[in-house]
Amino acid sequence: MKRNHLxxxxxxxxxxxxxxxxxxxxxxxxxxxxxxGEGLQFQLNSWSLLFSDPNLWSATIWxxxxxxxxxxxxxxxxxxxxxxxxxYSFRGRTIVESLLLAPILIPVLAVAMGLHLFMIRVGxxxxxxxxxxxxxxxxxxxxxxxxxxxxxxxxxxxxxQSQMLGASVIKQFLTIxxxxxxxxxxxxxxxxxxxxxxxxxxxxxxxxxxVITLPMIFFPFLDTANxxxxxxxxxxxxxxxxxxxxxVEGLLQLLPYSxxxxxxxx
Amino acid sequence: MRLFxxxxxxxxxxxxxxxxxPSYGLxxxxxxxxxxxxxxxxxxxxxxxxxxxFTASFLFSIRTAFIATVLSLVAGVxxxxxxxxxxxxxxxxxxxxxxxxFPHLVWGYIIILLFAETGLFSQLLVSLGWIGxxxxxxxxxxxxxxIGIILTYIWKEIPFVILMLFPVYSAIPxxxxxxxxxxxxxxxxxxxxxxxxxxxxxxxxxxxxxxxxTLTAYEVPALLGTTFPEMISVLSYQWFYSGSFxxxxxxxxxxxxxxxxxxxxxxxxxxxxNRKRMRAMRGRL
Amino acid sequence: MTxxxxxxxxxxxxxxxxxxxxxxxxxxxxxxIVGPSGSGKTTLLRILAGLEIxxxxxxxxxxxxxxxLSARQRNIGLVFQQPLLFPHMTxxxxxxxxxxxxxxxxxxxVKDLLAAINLTEAxxxxxxxxxxxxxxxxxxxxxxxxxxxxxxxxxPFSSLDPNLRQDMRYWVRDLLDKRGITSIFVTHDRxxxxxxGDKIGVFHEGTFQQFxxxxxxxxxxxxxxxxxxxxxxxxxxxxxxxxxxxIQFSEPSGPxxxxxxxxxxxxxxxxxxxxxxxxKEFDEKITLPTPDDGLSKHIELYIPKDAVQHFQSDGKCNxxx
Numbered sequence: 001m002k003r004n005h006l007x008x009x010x011x012x013x014x015x016x017x018x019x020x021x022x023x024x025x026x027x028x029x030x031x032x033x034x035x036x037g038e039g040l041q042f043q044l045n046s047w048s049l050l051f052s053d054p055n056l057w058s059a060t061i062w063x064x065x066x067x068x069x070x071x072x073x074x075x076x077x078x079x080x081x082x083x084x085x086x087x088y089s090f091r092g093r094t095i096v097e098s099l100l101l102a103p104i105l106i107p108v109l110a111v112a113m114g115l116h117l118f119m120i121r122v123g124x125x126x127x128x129x130x131x132x133x134x135x136x137x138x139x140x141x142x143x144x145x146x147x148x149x150x151x152x153x154x155x156x157x158x159x160x161q162s163q164m165l166g167a168s169v170i171k172q173f174l175t176i177x178x179x180x181x182x183x184x185x186x187x188x189x190x191x192x193x194x195x196x197x198x199x200x201x202x203x204x205x206x207x208x209x210x211v212i213t214l215p216m217i218f219f220p221f222l223d224t225a226n227x228x229x230x231x232x233x234x235x236x237x238x239x240x241x242x243x244x245x246x247x248v249e250g251l252l253q254l255l256p257y258s259x260x261x262x263x264x265x266x
Numbered sequence: 267m268r269l270f271x272x273x274x275x276x277x278x279x280x281x282x283x284x285x286x287x288p289s290y291g292l293x294x295x296x297x298x299x300x301x302x303x304x305x306x307x308x309x310x311x312x313x314x315x316x317x318x319x320f321t322a323s324f325l326f327s328i329r330t331a332f333i334a335t336v337l338s339l340v341a342g343v344x345x346x347x348x349x350x351x352x353x354x355x356x357x358x359x360x361x362x363x364x365x366x367x368f369p370h371l372v373w374g375y376i377i378i379l380l381f382a383e384t385g386l387f388s389q390l391l392v393s394l395g396w397i398g399x400x401x402x403x404x405x406x407x408x409x410x411x412x413i414g415i416i417l418t419y420i421w422k423e424i425p426f427v428i429l430m431l432f433p434v435y436s437a438i439p440x441x442x443x444x445x446x447x448x449x450x451x452x453x454x455x456x457x458x459x460x461x462x463x464x465x466x467x468x469x470x471x472x473x474x475x476x477x478x479x480t481l482t483a484y485e486v487p488a489l490l491g492t493t494f495p496e497m498i499s500v501l502s503y504q505w506f507y508s509g510s511f512x513x514x515x516x517x518x519x520x521x522x523x524x525x526x527x528x529x530x531x532x533x534x535x536x537x538x539x540n541r542k543r544m545r546a547m548r549g550r551l
Numbered sequence: 552m553t554x555x556x557x558x559x560x561x562x563x564x565x566x567x568x569x570x571x572x573x574x575x576x577x578x579x580x581x582x583x584i585v586g587p588s589g590s591g592k593t594t595l596l597r598i599l600a601g602l603e604i605x606x607x608x609x610x611x612x613x614x615x616x617x618x619x620l621s622a623r624q625r626n627i628g629l630v631f632q633q634p635l636l637f638p639h640m641t642x643x644x645x646x647x648x649x650x651x652x653x654x655x656x657x658x659x660x661v662k663d664l665l666a667a668i669n670l671t672e673a674x675x676x677x678x679x680x681x682x683x684x685x686x687x688x689x690x691x692x693x694x695x696x697x698x699x700x701x702x703x704x705x706x707p708f709s710s711l712d713p714n715l716r717q718d719m720r721y722w723v724r725d726l727l728d729k730r731g732i733t734s735i736f737v738t739h740d741r742x743x744x745x746x747x748g749d750k751i752g753v754f755h756e757g758t759f760q761q762f763x764x765x766x767x768x769x770x771x772x773x774x775x776x777x778x779x780x781x782x783x784x785x786x787x788x789x790x791x792x793x794x795x796x797x798i799q800f801s802e803p804s805g806p807x808x809x810x811x812x813x814x815x816x817x818x819x820x821x822x823x824x825x826x827x828x829x830x831k832e833f834d835e836k837i838t839l840p841t842p843d844d845g846l847s848k849h850i851e852l853y854i855p856k857d858a859v860q861h862f863q864s865d866g867k868c869n870x871x872x
């Protein structure tokens with residue numbers, strides 16, 4: 001059967017790839033004035049301007065630190081509860097499952113406002129730890145969902161097989177579960193970092209303007225910088241998840257039985 | 267070790283501890299919205315409902331979130347069912363998910379870059395001679411109709427919809443389509459009898475997730491909204507941070523009310539799905 | 552290694568899956584467990600393997616009580632219905648896995664086992680690249696690599712096609728004999744049970760209805776269930792049965808019982824003509840060898856009175872211990 005691939009590539013190109021290209025091109029050219037008949041003018045000023053801003057670097061580092069912590073906690077909670085939900089049947093399982101997914105629907109703004117007083121009381125307001133905690137609210141339910149699904153795919157029998165062959169709990173986790181959950185770990189990495197990087201309001205409320213992450217300097221930038229710098233800044237936002245992804249991928253390579261991933265895929 | 271292996275509750279402990287955060291937060295928000303000078307009171311809700319600013323904001327938020335959600339769902343379903351074959355392959359799939367790498371804020375900026383009065387489309391239309399000057403381009407960002415907000419959300423949520431729907435679609439055996447066809451069904455029949463029953467639960471789930479999010483997220487409206495009417499999140503945030511402490515309970519009341527509305531919707535969806543499932547079960551017995 | 556099971560019981564909610572089950576197996580013996588599907592045979596294996604804990608009873612391996620030990624402390628091999636190979640490991644890594652986990656040297660073991668399963672060339676391949684039969688062979692090699700003293704097999708060939716299944720049975724039988732491994736083979740297929748076990752435990756309602764050799768089961772079925780389950784005999788009533796070969800189509804000399812039967816179809820089995828009959832009296836279908844191809848639709852079956860046998864005991868299987 002012959003298929004015309006054009007519709008797909010056209011749609012994907014316009015809807016999903018073009019916006020990225022748009023940002024990239026704008027970041028390397030002067031602000032556009034096509035209405036005056038001007039063409040593209042290549043420049044690197046936007047990037048040097050962006051990188052010369054000291055706020056950008058500290059915000060980037062804080063974003064990475066907070067993102068990494070949020071990711072670690074997400075992996076821990078997601079792996080444990082995903083395993084419990086997928087591989088065990090116990091009373092109250094459906095209720096627990098709905099409860100764990102419910103935070104997706106609760107406005108995180110309401111939660112942050114509610115937790116604000118509590119954070120002040122326990123001394124976590126205006127600290128990065130407090131921000132990490134509040135970033136867990138919109139991320140953890142997704143991680144649980146992803147790992148729940150992943151553990152169901154792997155299935156109990158494969159784990160029992162490993163148990164029968166004498167693997168301890170830890171060895172089983174490292175040699176069977178982690179390698180087979182690799183794809184899900186990647187998804188969780190991406191999702192967690194991007195969601196964490198998206199939070200302005202709740203970071204502002206809990207961080208109290210003291211914890212400066214990238215979204216916190218986005219609005220001030222918008223008021224002062226031109227389109228080229230803003231485009232460069234926008235691209236910078238997407239680079240962080242990529243960096244985190246590469247780090248996680250590198251760590252995953254350290255696991256046993258991690259070679260030749262391309263052969264396993266088919 | 268045996269304990270660890272056989273006790274799901276031990277494995278669930280971290281997640282249950284996590285649940286303290288949202289539940290404590292929500293509970294405090296509810297309490298704060300009811301707190302009066304002495305004891306509980308409903309006065310903040312009375313003030314809230316009497317406020318024109320709130321009413322306008324509330325209706326505007328519901329309308330904007332609803333339009334954005336429905337349109338991204340429709341577009342997502344159409345794209346998934348048309349292109350599900352491509353999504354099996356790595357590169358096309360990654361390309362579809364590319365927008366997910368960007369935070370909503372950044373996607374909002376892309377909309378500004380494209381649709382602002384001096385944005386790319388306006389510039390191109392001028393240079394093509396279709397409009398005389400950039401002033402003639404319609405106001406689509408920071409507009410009072412929420413067009414910029416809706417555009418951002420639709421565009422950004424389509425990949426999410428595809429991500430959620432794709433596994434369902436790829437699990438539908440081809441033979442079901444053939445079956446409907448041999449029984450003389452049209453393409454619409456194929457959609458109605460083969461796809462819809464399978465995707466309906468997921469569609470409802472996605473609808474709730476996106477609606478709840480677009481209704482209450484702060485970042486995009488802060489970037490692309492206008493001062494009146496403003497999205498409920500922006501209004502609440504302003505009340506929360508306004509100098510006078512009288513406004514804070516209003517922020518809590520607005521957010522609590524919205525949360526309850528969403529919970530009600532979730533409950534309705536759950537009951538609806540459950541009733542459907544019960545009927546299907548009875549059919550089998 | 553001998554395995555001795557005493558009064559094993561297990562209940563799932565209201566379902567008594569195991570009901571005070573006992574048996575003993577000598578070192579190197581091969582045993583089959585056969586029974587209707589869903590009768591709890593798999594649960595029995597899982598309890599022996601240590602994946603499930605019995606409510607009551609003990610399991611002794613060479614006099615040592617292992618009932619409370621977890622699966623990884625038991626040195627029992629288990630081959631499941633599905634190969635369940637680890638998809639992210641090569642064939643060689645799969646085989647070496649168990650030994651690896653126990654900190655043993657693996658190179659020569661893996662080499663020997665690969666040779667034994669005729670898959671030396673596939674060592675570096677991934678499971679997805681193998682056929683179903685090859686995968687099941689690797690699964691077997693993997694279970695053997697930990698040098699288990701007891702090997703449990705849970706319908707390991709049921710997902711293979713019939714020709715391959717036959718080959719695998721003989722191959723596994725040989726392998727078990729060569730290595731002197733005590734084995735328990737679970738199946739729902741009567742023929743497979745006879746092929747794979749020196750002794751057969753007929754499992755039903757949580758216990759063995761009979762635990763004996765195939766020969767013994769044919770000669771002396773213990774109770775009506777055994778008679779119904781195997782097709783060696785026709786059951787006359789709760790106490791009496793008759794061997795299939797004693798049923799005749801023509802009236803014999805001497806006293807006999809007569810039953811009316813309806814001929815459903817004649818087919819061939821092992822190049823012998825067999826008649827499929829419906830016996831009204833018992834509302835039962837039976838299959839009999841017949842030399843005659845001109846049987847009429849309605850026939851009479853004759854059973855000499857002295858061919859009718861009685862069950863030996865009260866029908867319960869308790870004298871094996």
